[in-house]
Amino acid sequence: MDEAAAVPGAAPRARGAGLPPALKAEWLLPLSLLTALAFLLFGNAIFATLQNPVALFLVFLWLFLVVLFSALSVVRHAEAVAARLGEPYGTLILTLSITGIEIIGITAVMTHGGPNPTLVRDTLFSVIMIILNGMVGLSLLFGAWRNREQQFNLQSANAYLGVVVPLATFALVMPNFTQAGPPGTYSLPQQTVLVVMSVGLYVVFLVLQTGRHRGYFREAEEGPHHEARHAPKASLGVSIALLLAYLAPVVFLVDQLAQPIDYLIETLAAPAPLGGLTMALLVATPEAIGAVRAARANNLQRSVNIFLGSVLSTIGLTVPAMLVISQIIGRPVVLGLEHTDIVMLVLTLATAIITFASGRTNILQGAVHTLLFVCYVLLIFEG
Numbered sequence: 001m002d003e004a005a006a007v008p009g010a011a012p013r014a015r016g017a018g019l020p021p022a023l024k025a026e027w028l029l030p031l032s033l034l035t036a037l038a039f040l041l042f043g044n045a046i047f048a049t050l051q052n053p054v055a056l057f058l059v060f061l062w063l064f065l066v067v068l069f070s071a072l073s074v075v076r077h078a079e080a081v082a083a084r085l086g087e088p089y090g091t092l093i094l095t096l097s098i099t100g101i102e103i104i105g106i107t108a109v110m111t112h113g114g115p116n117p118t119l120v121r122d123t124l125f126s127v128i129m130i131i132l133n134g135m136v137g138l139s140l141l142f143g144a145w146r147n148r149e150q151q152f153n154l155q156s157a158n159a160y161l162g163v164v165v166p167l168a169t170f171a172l173v174m175p176n177f178t179q180a181g182p183p184g185t186y187s188l189p190q191q192t193v194l195v196v197m198s199v200g201l202y203v204v205f206l207v208l209q210t211g212r213h214r215g216y217f218r219e220a221e222e223g224p225h226h227e228a229r230h231a232p233k234a235s236l237g238v239s240i241a242l243l244l245a246y247l248a249p250v251v252f253l254v255d256q257l258a259q260p261i262d263y264l265i266e267t268l269a270a271p272a273p274l275g276g277l278t279m280a281l282l283v284a285t286p287e288a289i290g291a292v293r294a295a296r297a298n299n300l301q302r303s304v305n306i307f308l309g310s311v312l313s314t315i316g317l318t319v320p321a322m323l324v325i326s327q328i329i330g331r332p333v334v335l336g337l338e339h340t341d342i343v344m345l346v347l348t349l350a351t352a353i354i355t356f357a358s359g360r361t362n363i364l365q366g367a368v369h370t371l372l373f374v375c376y377v378l379l380i381f382e383g
Helices: 028-047 053-085 089-112 119-147 154-172 188-210 236-267 273-296 300-329 339-355 363-382
Strands: none
Touching (some): 028 236, 053 089, 053 236, 053 273, 089 236, 089 273, 089 300, 119 273, 119 300, 119 339, 119 363, 154 188, 154 300, 154 339, 236 273, 273 300, 339 363
């Protein structure tokens, strides 16, 4: 006989109380799958209502939130994989997953709407600004507020920035000074060189990160307030399976999200960089939350791996992928930044070099990066 029934006055067992705790935590997965199924079956009817501003807002909000929280679940399971495999493999899985979502989202917006040659540039620049200013600023602020001064492995930041700085310059600044094509663009031979150089440097970096210099990307000497990471309850296989299960509907729904974004930009005459900013927020927010959590737990090395690794994968993988895709679909890509954006990029990279030059961080550095992010957002509307 059930124990609840045997005890007078005992409350009946709630439905689902017998489910394992690991399954109860995945309530978002059915919602994500059902949303994907709804847009697969009724997408045309749903998108036909976008002319109504209220419907446009609701559809955009629905897709954006489902994709965002599903991506957060991807981050959660990537962190579980990281706890099992150790750094840098867990962070590498996270950055590659988010980079894949970014590439699919940009491609979807490019193919669904009219020609938008600056979309790739705007998205890449937004990702760099969000990560190197917004994400770094919040991580250092929250981490320093709780732990005063934090430390990380200096060799890891040097390795990341040593690749990020030249690739960012060649991808977003140099196109404005070449003469082989229209302003802000590369000719096909120049694009080929950039693709080979970006992918080649990224592969060399991965060899360094996962091979003989793997120790660069592990935690520095633990401080007195360091909090140890708890071992995940789920097995490695279950964590990987759930990561892929969340990733599949996200890939599909990002493609659906492209339509309200494109409608917002073209029909309502919103600032063009808002499209890139929206895509960047979508892919950067999950990683930002993971980086801030790690910094608050006094694991700044993981934060460094997340935000600098995200920037590197964005430039080293997204740029080559989008150049190849642009040739396949016949949509030209303008990579060269405009004048104010070039200044912001140079200032951001220079500040990042200074911030990560000593192996220690404090609250002042977090405040500087946060201020730069506020200036970037202001320049979108008042540039």
